[in-house]
Each structure stands twice: as C-alpha cells, then as structure tokens.
Amino acid sequence: SPGCGAGGGCPVAPAGGFHLFATTVTLEVSVGKNNLVMALNGSEVQLPCIFTTCIGFKDLDFTWYYNSTEIYRGHIKNKVSEPTMLYANPRVRLTGTTTGRENNISISMFVDFDDAGKYTCHVKNPKEMNAEHNATIILKVVQEMDNTLTHIIVGTVGGLVGLLILILVIKKIVLLILKKSQEKKKECLVSSSGIDNTENGLAGSKAEQKAPPKA
Ligand SMILES: *[C@@H]1O[C@H](CO)[C@@H](O)[C@H](O)[C@H]1NC(C)=O
Ligand SMILES: *[C@@H]1O[C@H](CO)[C@@H](O)[C@H](O)[C@H]1NC(C)=O
Numbered sequence: 001s002p003g004c005g006a007g008g009g010c011p012v013a014p015a016g017g018f019h020l021f022a023t024t025v026t027l028e029v030s031v032g033k034n035n036l037v038m039a040l041n042g043s044e045v046q047l048p049c050i051f052t053t054c055i056g057f058k059d060l061d062f063t064w065y066y067n068s069t070e071i072y073r074g075h076i077k078n079k080v081s082e083p084t085m086l087y088a089n090p091r092v093r094l095t096g097t098t099t100g101r102e103n104n105i106s107i108s109m110f111v112d113f114d115d116a117g118k119y120t121c122h123v124k125n126p127k128e129m130n131a132e133h134n135a136t137i138i139l140k141v142v143q144e145m146d147n148t149l150t151h152i153i154v155g156t157v158g159g160l161v162g163l164l165i166l167i168l169v170i171k172k173i174v175l176l177i178l179k180k181s182q183e184k185k186k187e188c189l190v191s192s193s194g195i196d197n198t199e200n201g202l203a204g205s206k207a208e209q210k211a212p213p214k215a
C-alpha cells in the first residue's frame, strides 16, 4: 500500500472495524555516528553496519553496495540463525553476527586507493511488509595516516602546551604586577608611616611646646 515505505507509517485495520494509523515500520539501519571511514592503503578496513527492528525479522535480506555495485548479499532466516551468503565479492567478508545482542552485518576487506567511495548497507524485512532502510559510509583511502589527523593531534597538543605556557606566563606577569603594586603600597605605607613619624614628631614637639617651659 502507498505510504508503507521505510520509516513511514502503515495503516492498520484491526478486527474492531475502525481504522488506526500506527507507525509499524521500525526497521532502521545504522553505520554508527561517524559515516566517514579513513583507511590506509593496503590495510584491512571494517565497514560497520547494524540494523534494529522492534517487531523482529524473518527471512530478512541485506545487501552491501559499493557506489551502486552489489558487493555482498546475505539472507537471515530469523534471530537464532546466522546469515547465509548469497553473493560475495571475493575480497569482501562478513564479520558481523546476528545472533548476539546486535544485528551486526558489518563487512571487512583489504583496500587500496581504487576502493574509495560510497558503501551502502541495505536491509529489507518481509516481517514489516518488506520495509527497507539503508545507510551509507564514505570510505577514504590514504597513503599515510599522518597528514590531517597527526597535524590535528600535534596541533592540539602543541596548542595545549602553548596555552599552558601562555597561562603560566600570564600568571607570572600578573603576580609580578601584584607584587610591584604591593611593593608600591608598602612604599606608600613606609612613606605614610614616615609622615606619621613626622606628625608624631610634630605632635611630640607640640606636646613639648604645650608642656610648661622649664626655665
Ligand atoms: C597501495 O597498497 C597496495 C597494496 O598493499 C600496493 O601494492 C601499492 O603499491 C600501494 N600504493 C601506493 C601508492 O603506495
Ligand atoms: C559488529 O561486528 C564487528 C566484527 O565482529 C565488531 O568489530 C563491531 O564492534 C560490531 N559492532 C557492533 C555495534 O556491535
């Protein structure tokens, strides 16, 4: 029926006779928070993918695409069985497992520069009126991991050390200024105490003056 696509709601007609709209499609495919994967040329890279569904699954089909070419196709009978492989590019192997807590259909392969591109993990669940969902990973293959990442790390660490030094220098300067101003205050206190002394002296002399002169 129309509107019964992935992520959409399907009309449900219960035995009672009245119509009720409910979101029955709960199928979701996820490649994790970060859909950009960086891999070293010549290294084995894991392309993560899991799917979730609230009402369970039966005879579920999943497919991995590179750009738009199929590179792996599998079938899962139910939650207590592992996927059966229907087609696989010889370089691709399934590393996920679906009998555990997650429905994990991750794949793994050794990559070179020509493998960069879009990897789409697609799932179709007959138990949810053939609901489909997919998620895509962008794979970048690099010569060395250094470049940006190392620069960011070095930059950040360097930045932090720099910031720390700056803070220490500022702290020293502030302390120096405080010390100087305190010294100034001390100087002021010294000079004012000097004035006090003079006043005392004056007062003393006044007192002396007040005192009846003795012949
Ligand atoms: C990339 O890796 C492949 C396989 O390890 C190697 O044959 C090739 O020379 C590498 N390319 C470069 C440019 O390093
Ligand atoms: C999926 O399986 C792979 C391979 O065993 C594992 O490395 C990864 O952590 C799993 N992902 C999740 C979300 O469980």
Ligand SMILES: *[C@@H]1O[C@H](CO)[C@@H](O)[C@H](O)[C@H]1NC(C)=O
Pocket (backbone or CB within 6 Å): 067, 116, 117, 118
């Ligand atoms: C796949 O797509 C990427 C860009 O998204 C492109 O660079 C690459 O050449 C494509 N690979 C093939 C085999 O079409």
Ligand SMILES: *[C@@H]1O[C@H](CO)[C@@H](O)[C@H](O)[C@H]1NC(C)=O
Pocket (backbone or CB within 6 Å): 006, 065, 120, 122, 133, 134, 135
């Ligand atoms: C992935 O899903 C989008 C919309 O949800 C759809 O347009 C696209 O064709 C799907 N891709 C595959 C490979 O099934």
